[in-house]
Amino acid sequence: MPGVAPPSDIGEPLGPLPQEFAAVLRPELPSLIKEIGLEVTRAYPEYARLLEGPYAQGIRIGVEQNISVFVDQVAEPTASSALRDEMCRRFGRFEAYEGRSLDQLQGAYRLGARIALRRAKRVGRRYNLSPTLMLTFADALFTYVDELEALSREGYLEVRTAGADQLDTQRRRLLHLILAGSPVPRAAVAELAEQTCWTLPGQVTLVALRPPADITSALLDNDVLADLAEPQPHLLIPGPFDERRQGMLDAALPGAHLTIGLTVPLANAADSLRWARRVLDLIDTGIIGDAPTTRCEDHMVTLWLLSDRALLEQLAGRELAPVAHLTANRRDRLLETLHAWLATRGTAAQLGEVLDVHAQTVRYRMRTLESIFGRQLSDPERRFAIEIVLRAMRIEPNGG
Template sequence: MTETRAGRAHRPGPMPPQVIAILSAELPSLAEEVISEVRSCVAEYARPTRPPEAARSGRPPIRVSVEQAMQAFVDQVAGSRETHERRDELCRALGRSEAYEGRSLDALQAAYRIGVQVAWRRVAQVGRRGRLSPAVMTQLADALFAYIDELASLSVQGYLEARSRSADELVDHQRRLLRLVLRRPGVPGTALEEPAAEAGWTVPGEVTMVALPVGARCVRAALGGDVLADLGDTEPHLLLPGPFDASRREMLVAALPERRSVVGLTVPLADAADSLRWARETLALVEAGVVEDGGPTLCEHHMLALWLLSDGALLDQLARRELSALARMGRGQRLRMTETLGAWLEAQGNAVETARRLRVHPQTVRYRMRQISETFDEQLADPDSRFVLDAVLRAHRLRERRPSLR
């Protein structure tokens, strides 16, 4: 529907100047009343979304739209021939916003109904106070209701335009937005408002990144409408607004037929790149067989392994220094010593628990520990050295699960 030129051609003639003066005086308080009534009666507008036009002005779209629409109405009944392009585009933007948010037009149409009811109630009040004639009141009523129909038509036009945009175009907007979110250093949240509106996305406070294997199959239709996805050939990933909960798990299971994925930590939006980095590092451990595939696998369950294996070269240097006393031993003896020492450290020096872990007799543990104590005398006496030994031995046990990580 193109303008509404037909509707404009049948507009009534201009109102007397005294009527225009009365209406103009009511605009500021009427705007507040309309906005308040819409927000209290229509839940979707209690915390309105911010399409690009309103985001640039720094003001909520409902306020901008109401003020522009009411002033344009007064101008119109005064006989102005101005086209009000700004007002028309705001009406279309409201319609597009509803489509981008995945909602029907019901909320917007309800807002229009409430707005015209409040406006007519006020017009009737000032008409009685100003003793306007029935003919003028009838003319005002015809003009007001025809005007609201015109605005609603513009919003429907914007809604249908947005719905007719190709899915590929929206996906492209979302992919570009996702890359902007992951940019280093982090982009301020305010800089995301306009591209987020173009992608039909509400900027969250926290996000959870998900790393997918290269070539992973993903059923886009099963993803939530607020999920951003980059399913390119290299390092595909998803962004989930908010924390990872049971409903998000069900969504991933439905969207990923091959099940394998790694869920990063939930972090502030500015730290999304860190969440993705940890998810990718954990995915590498899953693919290497070091970490069990949880389908999806949660980073928060493997943070120690991530930390211990985060720098293989540094780990080699640390092991060379801390385990230098074992260098002269044969491989079999060295393995028994490190295995026993690692179990003893995990058991906090309890020989019985150490024996249970190793499946040997406690006396065997005590015998081995006497040899170990002679070899690592100073290191076992120092708390910091014991901590380092424990970390090195844990990392080596993780590495033993897959030789390629050595």
């Protein structure tokens, strides 16, 4: 715990860090997390590649937890560290799955601590903090790093000593290599597949699960690769996802909620998992309805339209600028009419039926739209851009 530092080398115990120190540190966290991430990935390129793969979100969560929990425990020494503990153990497990020692991970922890200490010194000068307080901070920080390393060692040894589960460990490592994509030579994937008696398929379908994944592994088909660790459990199913595979998952994961990615070539497995996880996010935000099983293939247009929200907002700002000055009610009525016209190209009478208004009202609105948008409505590319924006707004009304 960083709240109380261990005895110093001269035998006199250093006092606890004052809780107010957390208030000084907390504003530094976002930029400090970013700085540590840049320095660690520069020193350890392997971690840089991982941050571009399907495990990126989980890794970032772990890094943020490692840093923020230190500050939380300064403010409140009894603050929970359960998620941080599990993420550290998972980092250790991952190093074991990849067949590495803990040297790189321990080096990354210590590098992060040095960067944090460097930042704390700048903060100390800014607030004129005493040398004794800064020494206490350094002592508590490196004690905290020892704690992180011990937790990661637990996860590492858990994998390395589980002889009976060696095949499962190798197959999880195989799954990691497949999802890592192009940085990993295909020969390495093929060699590990041969060692685990797993036939390399031409196509695969990835499945994202909502944690916790309470699964009966014995009921999974023998060719299914699985990583059930939180926060992002997932499965790889060779070939397309059919009714037989659905029955298998229903039996192995009763009551679970999961999303089925698109079937893709083996080399593109990470894309299938990324889309499946994105659908889970859209379910969590209420854009896609929840169900025990949701297939990405049923929501491909939604995935595409909402794939880059910031860019969509820029496009909406450009294409809908002509109506930005109107009142909200008038703008909504006009855009509803414009969307109906772009989608159907119907007559005024037909649009009136769709919108439940008189045909004359439709004609008036269309004349207004033509005067406001001008040449935009006669340019095919601009019409298409407007239709994209309006379709996205109907999917996510508050996204623009």
